[in-house]
Amino acid sequence: MSAPPIDGLVTRLRAAGCVFAEEEAALLLEAAALGGGAQPGDRLEHLVERRIGGEPLEHVLGWVAFAGRRWGVAPGVFVPRQRSELLVREAVAAAPPGRAVVVDLCCGNGALGGAVALALRDAGGEVVLHASDVDAAATACAAANLAPLGGVVHAGDLYAALPGSLQGGVDILLCHAPYVPTAAIALMPPEAREHEPLVALDGGSDGLDVLRRVIADAWSWLAPGGSLLFEVGDDEQLATVATHLTAVGLGRRVAEDDETGATVVVATRRAPEGKRASAGPNA
Template sequence: MTAGPAAEEAAAAARVAARLRAAGCVFAEDEAALLLEAAGDDAGLEVLVARRAAGEPLEHLLGWVELDGERWAVAPGVFVPRQRSLLLVAEAEALLAAAAAGAHPGAPVLADLCCGAGVLGAVVARRLAGRGVRPALHAADVDPVAAAVAARNVAPWAGEVTTGDLYAALPPGLRGRVDVLLCHAPYVPTAAIATMPPEAREHEPRAALDGGADGLDVVRRVVAGAPAWLAPGGSVLFEVGAGQVDAATAAVAAAGLAPRVLRDDDAGALAVVGTAVLRTGDADGGRGPEAGGDDGP
């Protein structure tokens, strides 16, 4: 008696899981099921399994990453967003919802710097859409490959993506009007790159990981430039490592912003918020009725 399709599929999944487990994949059974789903045929499956066993990120092989219950596009050579970054997403959502409920006219403005695949900004926009809020979303990254993927992820929310180095990539018309500046800046110290898992250090872009000697080189540039781009009461948000909180909050304070630290111990997430202090006469947010408009580069 020959085995039926279900039995054959189960046997194939078991074989794949065994190979992945031998290669050090912790969630071998789950990954095997996803690779079987993604493979078009036996030959395609063999290629995917061999690449995963060699250390390529699962998300690069699948072409998507799941975050906040949704699948988002990623691609080889592009940073894969982590689950811990939902701490930033939740804070950005809360701040933008508050901005939308404020007295100023126009849509709240969200800028996603160092956006990579653009997933964090897209998740924030999707969450806000469920609350009846539609922010003006602008994403930017120095890597054109990442920017192309980001354009796919932010398109459903009319997001705009530009390529360039930090603020040089943002439309000049956003200066002084950004309610939330979400930045996934690299923060791994250069010397620590060698200790990262191979799938990160060998397959994700170095520029998305390496933050310089103490990990905060890019963060300091972002924080120093933030006051010129934030609306009154607007905030810059970024992740840091456990040993970087004091230096990061000091940089925020030096820029004239009020620092605040966010923690999610269960997710292993740590972030810093810097908020522009409201001044007399800033009740409208300083953005004006054109805040929701489309500005050219």
């Protein structure tokens, strides 16, 4: 008797270097069973060949599990990392009660902004959600993910993509900017450097090229009391961004997750004494 399909599949995945072969096999079997078109066996073989060929599992499946939900992610689009759930938690904690304007810059597939919006709404709040990315594949993916949440996705470079009416009214400004130094890109796993867009990975010589631009103009987009949140990779980057935040008048605190290795900076435009900003315009 031949081995059950999942046993043979696990063996093939493990031989290809998949660390979590059992979990991946179960997910690939599920995807093949749910897919349309070809017969399940043919669909499964196609998916397995893609995975063994080095394509990220999330691209093969068409979704990524993030913050308790599956979000669509297409080939060529940055896959949100689990460590970025810290950024989501900190954003939810920093949001004002009631109504909040949330903007997700460098949004990729939109999972971070979407997760924040869902968490705030689950807590009884109202959310106005905007997202932007310079990559066309990412904005198409984000639009599909965020449309059911009422989110609006814009294509373009950072703030230039956003409606001007949002200036001075953003309560939560997420930015998962690339922060990997150019020289370190070659050291990343092949799944990332061969299948995700370079624009979503390469942060320039010290990894902070995009974040410098974001920080420089953040004050004018934040509401009083609003916060800019982003990730950094190490203490040297943290020290550098601290200098830039001080220069533009933003206060800051740092949150870390030892389990995932995530470091999130929460930079806040202080509200006038005795006031906490209400949400900005309904753009």
